[in-house]
Amino acid sequence: xxxxxxxxxxxxxxxxxxxxxxxxxxxxxxxxxxxxxxxxxxxxxxxxxxxxxxxxxxxxxxxxxxxxxxxxxxxxxxxxxxxxxxxxxxxxxxxxxxxxxxxxxxxxxxxxxxxxxxx
Numbered sequence: 298x299x300x301x302x303x304x305x306x307x308x309x310x311x312x313x314x315x316x317x318x319x320x321x322x323x324x325x326x327x328x329x330x331x332x333x334x335x336x337x338x339x340x341x342x343x344x345x346x347x348x349x350x351x352x353x354x355x356x357x358x359x360x361x362x363x364x365x366x367x368x369x370x371x372x373x374x375x376x377x378x379x380x381x382x383x384x385x386x387x388x389x390x391x392x393x394x395x396x397x398x399x400x401x402x403x404x405x406x407x408x409x410x411x412x413x414x415x416x
Contacts, residue, residue, distance in 0.1 A: 322391040324350040327383070329397030329408030331356045341396040350394075353383055355407045363414050380414055 326345065330337040358379035366373045387393055397408040404412070 322348075323389055324348050324392040324394065325387050325390040326350050326352050326394045326396055327387075327408070327411065328352065328354045328356070329395065329405040329411070331405065331407065335398070337396050337398045341394065345394070348392075351386055351390075353386060355383075355411055358383065360407070360410050360414065362410060380411070383411070384415075 324345065326341060328338060328341070332338075360380050360383075361376050361378045363376065364374070395404075395408065395412075397404040403409070
């Protein structure tokens, strides 16, 4: 473990007791990382180690861009992708964790696409 990972790990271990998520709560973790077992995934898994969570890896799904058709006569065209199944997994969750790495002060591109459709 490199020095920055060790610092983050220490921070997580200090913050984890402050997070009041009980083991009987339903949690969904949305991973916005593209590298399997990367820092984001490792640190998130450490933070939720005692929690039963449904994990969604956005990199493995097809989430398409939404085309703005608000002013079109027929409105929005239905998009055939995996977005709806992700939303369905989130509906009954007590806790939703958005886990993403940060590139130049912004979230990963796959998390941005998901969030753009989400908002």
